[in-house]
Structure formats: structure tokens, C-alpha cells
Amino acid sequence: MTGWLVRPRRPVRAYSVLCWTAVGLFAAVLAAVAVTIGAESARAWAHAGLGFLWSGTWNPARDHYGGGLLVVGTVVTTGCAMLLAVPIGLGIAVYLAELSPRWLSAPVSAAIDLLAAVPSIVVGLWALLVVSPFFARDVEPTLARTPGLRSVFAGPAYGPGILLAAVVLTIMVLPTVVALSRNALQAVSGAEREAARALGATPWQVVRTAVLPAARPGIAGAVTLAVGRALGESIAVAMVIGNRPGLPRSLLQPGATLGSAIVNQFGEASPGLGESSVVALAAVLLALTVAVNAAGIGLLGRGGPPGRPAPGPPRRLAESPGAVGPAGAGPTGLVLLADPIDAATRSLPRRRWASRVMYNLCAACVIAGAAPLVALLYYTIARGHGALSLGFLTQAPRPAGIPGGGIATAISGSAKIVGLGLVMAVPVGLLSALFLYDRRGKAAGTIRFGADVLTGVPSIVLGIFAYGVLVRPFHHSSTVAAGFALAVLMVPIMIGGNEEALRAVPEDLFEAGLALGARRARVAGRIVVREALARLVTANLLAASRGVGETAPLLFTVAAPSAALTLLIFDRGPQAFASAQQTAWACALVLLAAVLALGATARAVAWRLTRHQR
Amino acid sequence: MRRTASGVLMAVLAGATLAGCSSQAKAPTAAPQVTDRLGVAYDTATASVATLNGAGANSIDPFFEKVFYDYHSANSKTTVNYSPAGSSVGAKDIEQGTVDFADSEIPLASTDLAAATGGAILQIPVDLGGVAISYNLPGVSGGLKLDGPILAAIFDGAITKWNDPRIAAVSGATSLPDIPVVPVHRADSSGPGWDLDSYLLKTAPAWGAKTGASNPSKTWPLTNVGLGEQLNTGVANYVHQTAGAIGYVEYGYALQAGFTNSALKNQSGAFVSPSLASIAAAGTQASGLSATNFSIIDEPGAGTYPLANFSWTLVYQKQADRAKGLALGKLIDYVTTTGQRQAGPLGYAPLPAAVASLAASTLQQLQTATGAPLFQ
Numbered sequence: 001m002t003g004w005l006v007r008p009r010r011p012v013r014a015y016s017v018l019c020w021t022a023v024g025l026f027a028a029v030l031a032a033v034a035v036t037i038g039a040e041s042a043r044a045w046a047h048a049g050l051g052f053l054w055s056g057t058w059n060p061a062r063d064h065y066g067g068g069l070l071v072v073g074t075v076v077t078t079g080c081a082m083l084l085a086v087p088i089g090l091g092i093a094v095y096l097a098e099l100s101p102r103w104l105s106a107p108v109s110a111a112i113d114l115l116a117a118v119p120s121i122v123v124g125l126w127a128l129l130v131v132s133p134f135f136a137r138d139v140e141p142t143l144a145r146t147p148g149l150r151s152v153f154a155g156p157a158y159g160p161g162i163l164l165a166a167v168v169l170t171i172m173v174l175p176t177v178v179a180l181s182r183n184a185l186q187a188v189s190g191a192e193r194e195a196a197r198a199l200g201a202t203p204w205q206v207v208r209t210a211v212l213p214a215a216r217p218g219i220a221g222a223v224t225l226a227v228g229r230a231l232g233e234s235i236a237v238a239m240v241i242g243n244r245p246g247l248p249r250s251l252l253q254p255g256a257t258l259g260s261a262i263v264n265q266f267g268e269a270s271p272g273l274g275e276s277s278v279v280a281l282a283a284v285l286l287a288l289t290v291a292v293n294a295a296g297i298g299l300l301g302r303g304g305p306p307g308r309p310a311p312g313p314p315r316r317l318a319e320s321p322g323a324v325g326p327a328g329a330g331p332t333g334l335v336l337l338a339d340p341i342d343a344a345t346r347s348l349p350r351r352r353w354a355s356r357v358m359y360n361l362c363a364a365c366v367i368a369g370a371a372p373l374v375a376l377l378y379y380t381i382a383r384g385h386g387a388l389s390l391g392f393l394t395q396a397p398r399p400a401g402i403p404g405g406g407i408a409t410a411i412s413g414s415a416k417i418v419g420l421g422l423v424m425a426v427p428v429g430l431l432s433a434l435f436l437y438d439r440r441g442k443a444a445g446t447i448r449f450g451a452d453v454l455t456g457v458p459s460i461v462l463g464i465f466a467y468g469v470l471v472r473p474f475h476h477s478s479t480v481a482a483g484f485a486l487a488v489l490m491v492p493i494m495i496g497g498n499e500e501a502l503r504a505v506p507e508d509l510f511e512a513g514l515a516l517g518a519r520r521a522r523v524a525g526r527i528v529v530r531e532a533l534a535r536l537v538t539a540n541l542l543a544a545s546r547g548v549g550e551t552a553p554l555l556f557t558v559a560a561p562s563a564a565l566t567l568l569i570f571d572r573g574p575q576a577f578a579s580a581q582q583t584a585w586a587c588a589l590v591l592l593a594a595v596l597a598l599g600a601t602a603r604a605v606a607w608r609l610t611r612h613q614r
Numbered sequence: 615m616r617r618t619a620s621g622v623l624m625a626v627l628a629g630a631t632l633a634g635c636s637s638q639a640k641a642p643t644a645a646p647q648v649t650d651r652l653g654v655a656y657d658t659a660t661a662s663v664a665t666l667n668g669a670g671a672n673s674i675d676p677f678f679e680k681v682f683y684d685y686h687s688a689n690s691k692t693t694v695n696y697s698p699a700g701s702s703v704g705a706k707d708i709e710q711g712t713v714d715f716a717d718s719e720i721p722l723a724s725t726d727l728a729a730a731t732g733g734a735i736l737q738i739p740v741d742l743g744g745v746a747i748s749y750n751l752p753g754v755s756g757g758l759k760l761d762g763p764i765l766a767a768i769f770d771g772a773i774t775k776w777n778d779p780r781i782a783a784v785s786g787a788t789s790l791p792d793i794p795v796v797p798v799h800r801a802d803s804s805g806p807g808w809d810l811d812s813y814l815l816k817t818a819p820a821w822g823a824k825t826g827a828s829n830p831s832k833t834w835p836l837t838n839v840g841l842g843e844q845l846n847t848g849v850a851n852y853v854h855q856t857a858g859a860i861g862y863v864e865y866g867y868a869l870q871a872g873f874t875n876s877a878l879k880n881q882s883g884a885f886v887s888p889s890l891a892s893i894a895a896a897g898t899q900a901s902g903l904s905a906t907n908f909s910i911i912d913e914p915g916a917g918t919y920p921l922a923n924f925s926w927t928l929v930y931q932k933q934a935d936r937a938k939g940l941a942l943g944k945l946i947d948y949v950t951t952t953g954q955r956q957a958g959p960l961g962y963a964p965l966p967a968a969v970a971s972l973a974a975s976t977l978q979q980l981q982t983a984t985g986a987p988l989f990q
């Protein structure tokens with residue numbers, strides 16, 4: 001709409017140069033990720049060819065490298081996670097968007113948004129120390145004894161294995177599924193609901209016949225993005241999957257995924273073919289996630305992302321009588337009418353009964369989804385709080401056996417790394433978003449797509465990238481390299497969030513400013529950014545909270561475990577004695593508090609703002 | 615206090631190759647200055663600030679953590695970061711030059727050394743440790759004895775239950791429970807894995823046929839049996855929380871976790887449990903120890919534990935940054951001398967005198983960028 005107004009009419013000014021520089025930097029990083037991963041894996045591809053993808057042998061001792069079993073393991077664990085996450089997540093989303101009382105839906109939704117930020121290392125720690133023994137002792141033997149399930153859950157109950165990894169992934173992707181599908185459900189117009197209601201549909205029938213079909217593309221997008229996230233999760237999976245590549249014959253069997261193998265192998269892979277082969281695993285993972293995420297973005301775009309009107313053909317109301325299952329984003333509201341079974345043969349009490357059952361099922365999904373998260377929070381607090389004291393937060397770590405000591409170096413290290421990442425990422429994120437705000441067209445579309453895709457790139461891949469461009473060439477691991485890895489992770493999140501924040505500012509303001517003869521930089525800085533400031537802060541805080549909780553990008557870029565909270569958890573968590581485990585829990589508690597505080601602050605800022613605007 | 619420490623170490627080592635150097639050990643009384651067998655006055659007040667980054671063996675970590683902590687307490691200008699990510703990580707990092715020092719449970723072979731980007735690498739023995747075969751059997755508080763063939767049968771999946779008569783036959787233990795055996799191996803490559811593989815190759819005729827290899831490997835050769843866990847900590851944690859689990863962990867970790875450990879049959883036919891004494895006994899079997907003749911697996915002797923090894927610290931011979939090189943040399947010298955006193959309580963045996971002097975003479979080979987000796 002703004003095209004003719006915002007097209008540059010004046011000579012290029014510093015503002016424009018800055019924006020272009022930022023976008024150029026971002027594009028360069030995007031390209032560098034692809035080129036680095038491609039170039040570093042070239043030797044493996046040259047050595048093994050495409051056979052790398054289906055050869056099952058991974059034996060560094062004999063220079064045999066094949067990623068086939070790891071691809072299978074990745075697909076199987078992700079698939080199992082989706083079997084759990086999609087029904088539960090959809091149930092929760094439906095409950096929150098359609099069935100729950102309003103007073104309940106708002107706080108639960110907010111809690112789910114916050115929990116999306118729970119760092120994977122914390123989930124991994126909890127799964128390793130709490131869930132794994134429980135599974136080995138109780139859950140897995142029971143499954144193995146249950147008639148009908150025996151063939152799927154056969155063999156010894158180890159604890160760590162495909163099942164446990166799938167459960168961990170489920171917990172990690174559930175917030176994504178819930179939040180995005182809830183948005184998709186809420187974006188369905190009220191008219192369709194009311195039409196169905198007017199025709200006498202029960203609450204569940206409204207959902208089934210009017211809302212779900214219309215929201216289908218959005219839900220598909222949500223599921224696809226969740227698949228992308230599950231594929232790329234590495235740290236938490238490596239902690240609980242049992243690290244045994246093989247064709248899965250039972251879900252209790254230990255397995256391995258691309259991500260877990262990279263975590264275990266990259267550090268020690270010998271320079272040359274070995275390392276190149278691990279990077280080739282990263283390349284496969286990158287290709288998989290980019291493809292899946294691109295599909296997800298496409299689906300969300302088609303169905304209309306939250307808040308934006310859905311493009312596409314105008315909806316028609318009636319369709320031919322036989323079309324019970326509406327295809328695509330087609331018209332739905334009156335399918336009820338056309339469904340003779342529902343309308344005529346089913347009595348009202350039966351329909352009410354069905355509605356009740358579905359209502360309760362959805363509520364059960366909320367409990368099923370919330371239970372692990374509540375348990376996770378409970379254990380982190382219960383096992384971590386005992387170690388917390390002023391001394392613990394302000395003293396450097398001490399070796400086992402020496403009383404006192406704390407996690408001060410880890411706290412300051414994490415703060416330095418994230419701070420450095422923010423210094424690099426915030427300007428690029430803001431200027432790139434201004435660039436996107438200002439322009440339509442191919443360049444903007446490409447950058448936007450690039451940002452969306454980079455958001456879904458597994459963080460372990462970014463860790464390898466930072467190692468390749470900053471650690472190896474400069475001969476030491478460093479805060480700078482770790483901060484850079486986090487910056488690359490945060491920038492695309494910031495671009496997306498910032499752009500949304502800027503778009504929330506009425507365009508008239510920008511145009512009015514220009515019409516008064518002000519320079520673009522002035523309009524952008526004084527009017528648009530100022531007006532959007534609270535939302536921008538929110539977006540950047542959310543990105544920061546994501547960065548604080550990351551482990552994988554630091555794994556190959558930081559000198560010692562005591563130099564970052566997440567790494568200290570990864571190091572102390574699996575120790576087999578109480579004091580080290582307590583340190584890990586306490587770190588997890590501090591980390592969780594930091595992440596949730598950032599997220600809560602971000603949302604409080606946004607909330608105050610919207611209230612003010614209301 | 616440092617001076618006392620220095621005096622003690624000199625008393626121990628005066629007879630070794632460094633008699634000449636020790637004559638310089640006349641520290642001025644007032645200044646916090648330490649002169650030791652490396653022969654360079656090291657003024658802790660004027661020494662330049664150095665941060666030394668290291669990476670490598672996970673097995674040595676409890677020892678390193680303690681010794682580095684002590685060293686930093688006495689020499690606040692030297693800060694040491696150690697990433698215990700595994701021997702192979704250390705080997706790679708030193709080859710790539712991304713760390714100042716590395717540590718490997720198994721010294722690097724000449725082919726690996728050739729890949730190093732910064733020239734010749736010195737390998738210095740810094741501790742003597744053992745690998746425990748730890749198990750978790752509720753109600754069984756010890757007494758398990760295993761030999762090579764039975765251990766091989768456990769780790770190749772042939773024995774699946776603890777009450778298998780083959781275990782009872784060698785162990786003499788009669789009442790082992792009827793629960794599954796869960797063998798745990800290292801998912802990453804490791805020194806303890808090399809040690810156990812080496813022991814099984816030497817003592818269990820069928821093992822080599824199963825693994826298809828005749829030389830021990832740091833990467834665990836049979837990954838399709840049991841469970842793989844990352845680092846000693848991962849294996850120890852799994853054994854700790856799972857009834858029926860058996861795994862190999864550095865003795866220091868087993869000690870820390872309070873594990874019950876199996877006695878193993880050594881070359882003389884004696885069943886020996888891991889302990890400071892039995893690991894030290896293995897250390898005394900080393901003769902003509904060097905980076906190419908390092909194995910002390912399955913040595914003879916009534917009290918010799920068959921799974922023991924020296925850990926090796928790796929540094930570049932030529933230190934481009936002289937100040938840093940000095941700090942590094944001093945640190946490793948401390949580790950191999952005074953620091954050895956910390957070994958016992960943590961589950962490592964102090965270095966035998968001959969090995970300590972090998973460490974000292976190797977450190978003497980450190981050079982500046984131009985090839986001049988760093989310590990004279």
C-alpha cells in the first residue's frame with residue numbers, strides 16, 4: 001500500500017546505507033553458514049558420495065563414515081515425538097482457543113509461551129536424572145508386559161532410548177504446536193462459528209465442522225515447524241537416547257540421531273576426513289530442517305499467519321452436500337447442514353454426549369501436557385534451591401571435596417557471551433527489520449525468508465559454523481566465538497520480532513512524517529521506532545532469553561565448562577555423586593529463572609503497552 | 615609454603631637427572647620467589663598474567679581440577695581452564711593449536727603427531743590411574759571376580775543375566791540376582807575404552823574375532839551391545855542409577871561415586887581389585903616407559919591391577935609466547951611434582967620416581983620460538 005510513498009525519492013542517505021549494511025551483513029552470514037558447512041563437508045561427500053546418506057557404518061577407527069542409521073534414528077525419534085505431540089498439542093490448542101473459560105485460557109496460554117523458552121539442557125537434565133530411572137524401573141517394563149504393545153516395546157528396559165528421547169522431544173515441541181495452532185484456530189473468523197452455532201451445533205461440533213477445517217493450513221504449518229525443531233534438537237537428545245546407532249526394532253532400544261552424533265563426535269573427530277564427515281552430518285541435518293521449515297513457513301503463509309489477514313480465494317459458504325471433510329482451506333461453516341448424519345440421525349443427547357467426551361479429552365490433553373512441565377519445574381526448584389546462597393552465586397567453582405565455591409564464573413561467562421551476542425545482534429536485527437519495514441519486493445522477501453529459515457536452523461550447526469570461522473582460524477576458543485554463534489542464532493528471531501513490532505505502528509504515521517518533509521532516518525528513528533519501542537524491546541528480550549538457554553553453540557566455542565551456565569549443567573549433571581548433581585540443579589534453577597525473567601519482562605512490557613494503547 | 619613444597623620435591627628428585635638444577639634452589643628469603651628444578655627463578659610477584667587453556671582426557675579431570683585450583687591459589691596470575699571433553703578432543707585441539715595444552719590417556723601415535731600444525735609435540739606423563747569395572751547390583755556389596763573371557767562375554771552380549779552360571783563359576787559368588795546385565799560403554803572414544811579393549815584382546819581369545827580388530831582402539835569396538843554413554847560421568851551416572859548395569863570408569867570417578875568394583879584376573883592369575891596400592895603396583899611394572907612404550911595393561915604380580923595407565927599431557931615443544939611457555943612449563947612441573955600429593959585422595963597413584971624424572975627431562979626440552987631452551 002505504501003509502495004509509491006516509501007520508494008526512495010531522495011539521494012541515498014546514511015540511514016539507507018546503514019540499513020543496507022545490516023541486511024548485507026545478515027545475508028553474508030546466511031551465505032557463510034551454507035558455504036562453511038558445504039565446504040567443510042566437501043571432503044566427506046567426495047570420499048563417500050551420496051552413499052554417505054544410506055551407508056550404515058560409522059567407524060572412525062577405520063575411516064568408514066556413513067550417516068544412514070543416524071538419519072533413520074532422527075526420523076524415527078521425531079516421528080514418535082510427533083505421534084505424541086500433535087494430538088496432545090492440538091487438544092490443548094482447541095481447549096484454549098475454543099472450549100476453556102476465558103479466565104483460564106489467558107494465563108495458561110501465557111504460561112505455555114513462557115515454557116517454550118525452557119532451555120533444552122534443563123529438560124535434558126531432568127530427563128536424565130529423574131525420568132530415565134523412572135522409565136527403566138516402572139514405565140518400560142510395564143509397556144513391555146502389556147499385550148499388544150510387546151512387539152513395539154521389546155527388549156531390556158534401559159531407561160535411555162528412543163522412547164525417552166521421543167518423550168523429551170515431545171515436551172520440547174509441545175509449546176510450539178500449541179502456540180501456533182492456537183493462533184491458527186483463533187484466526188478463524190467468528191462468523192463461521194456463529195453460523196454453526198446458529199444451526200444447533202454443540203461446542204465440539206463447532207470446532208470439528210467450522211474451526212478445525214478452516215485452521216488446517218495453519219495447524220499443518222505449526223506441526224511442520226515443530227517437526228523442524230524436533231529434528232534439530234541435539235543436546236537433550238544426546239543426554240537420553242543411549243547413543244547406539246542401529247535399525248530400531250523396539251522403541252525401548254537405545255538409538256542415535258544426527259544431532260546426538262554431532263554432539264558426541266564433532267569435538268573428537270580427527271582433522272580431515274573424520275571432522276568433514278561429522279560436518280556432513282550437520283549438512284544433512286541442515287538440509288532436512290531447512291526443507292521442513294520452508295514447508296512450514298509456506299503453509300503458515302498460505303493459511304494466514306497470526307494477526308495477518310489470510311490471502312487466498314474468498315470463502316464461499318455452501319458446498320456440495322457430500323463434502324464432509326472439506327479440502328484445503330475451503331468453506332466449512334455450513335458443512336454441518338450438509339452432513340445428514342449429524343443433522344438428522346444423531347439425537348441431540350448423543351451429540352451433547354460426544355461434545356462432553358471431546359471436551360474432557362481436550363482438558364485431559366492440557367493435563368497431559370502440563371504435567372511434565374510442572375514436574376520439571378518442581379524438580380528443578382526442589383533439587384536446586386538447597387545449594388543457592390549468596391556465596392554460591394558469587395564464588396568461583398571449586399574442585400569436588402573442597403567446601404564452598406559456586407558458579408560465579410559460569411554466571412559471568414554466560415552474561416558476557418550473551419551480552420556480546422546482543423551487541424552484535426541487536427543493531428543488525430533492528431536495522432534489518434527497518435529495511436524490511438521500508439521496502440517491499442524481491443530483496444525484502446528473500447531476506448524475510450532467509451530470516452525465517454535461519455530461525456529454524458539447529459543450534460548445533462551454528463556451533464560448528466562458529467568453530468569453523470572463529471575458533472580454528474584464530475587458534476583458540478573464545479567468548480567472542482561463542483557470542484558470535486549466539487548472535488547468529490538470535491538475529492533472525494530479532495528480525496522477525498522487530499518487523500512485527502514495526503508493522504504494529506500505523507503506516508499513516510510514517511507517511512505523515514515523510515509528507516511533512518522529514519528525512520526517512522528521522523521518521524524511522526523518531527516516530528516509528530519510538531512508537532514501536534516497547535514492542536521492539538519485547539522482541540529483543542525474547543530473542544535474548546532464547547540465547548541465554550543455548551548449549552549447543554557453546555559446546556565447541558568455549559574454553560571450559562565453568563565458563564557458561566549451560567555447559568556447567570552439561571558437565572555436572574551426569575556426575576554420579578550428589579554435590580555435583582546439586583550444582584547442576586542449582587545452575588538449572590538460576591538459568592531457568594533468568595530465562596523466565598527475561599520472557600516475563602518482555603511480556604510485561606508488551607502487556608503494559610497494549611493496555612496503554614487500549 | 616611454596617618453598618617448602620619445592621624443597622620436598624627436590625629432596626625426592628635430587629637423585630634423578632636434575633641434580634645440577636637443584637643446586638640453584640636457593641630462594642631468597644623475603645620475596646615470594648620460587649626456584650625449582652626447572653632452574654628458572656619464577657617470581658610469583660612479577661610473573662606475567664597467563665591464562666592457560668587445556669582440553670582432553672576426562673579421566674584425569676578430578677585430579678587436574680584439584681591441582682589447578684591449588685596452583686591458582688598459590689599463583690594467582692596463572693589461570694587454568696580445562697575442558698574435560700575426552701582424550702581425543704584434546705588430541706585434536708592440540709593438533710589444531712586451539713589449546714595451550716592437551717591431555718590424553720593414551721599417548722599420540724607418530725601419525726597423529728605428524729598432523730600437528732605447530733611442530734613437534736612433547737608428551738609428558740602426569741598421573742597414574744586405573745579403570746574400574748563398576749557394577750550396580752542391589753544387595754551385592756562386593757566379591758565379584760571376573761576374568762577376560764567372562765568380561766568379554768558380558769560386553770559382547772553373550773551373557774545377559776547376572777545369575778548366569780559362567781559368572782558364578784569364575785566369581786565363586788553363588789547368589790547373584792536374576793536381573794539383566796546392562797553393559798555400558800563409552801559413546802565417545804576414550805582412554806578407559808582403550809585399556810579395556812587392550813585387556814580383552816590380551817586375555818579373551820574370542821574378543822578379537824568379535825570386534826574384528828587385533829589392535830586396541832579408543833573407540834569402543836562393539837557399540838551394538840548395551841548402552842553408550844558420554845564420558846566417565848555419563849557411564850558413572852548410568853551405573854549409579856540403574857540396577858544391573860556394569861561399566862568401565864576411571865577409578866577416581868568410581869571412588870567418588872562409591873561404586874562396588876569387580877576384581878580382575880591379571881597375568882599372574884591373581885584376582886585384584888582396583889585400589890591405590892594395586893594401581894601403584896601396575897605403575898612399578900613400567901620399564902623404559904616412553905610415549906611409544908606406554909602400556910601397563912595386564913602386567914604380572916600378585917597385587918597388580920591389570921587395568922591401569924599413565925595419563926599424558928601434550929604441549930608444543932616450541933612455545934611462541936615465552937611468558938606463556940614459562941607459565942605452562944611451571945604448571946606442568948607443579949602437576950608432576952608437588953601436585954602428585956593430591957593424587958591419592960582422588961583415586962590416582964603418585965607417579966613412580968622414574969616416571970617423574972621422565973616428566974622432568976621432557977619438560978626440559980621446551981623451547982622458545984627460536985629454538986633456545988625455555989628452561990636452563
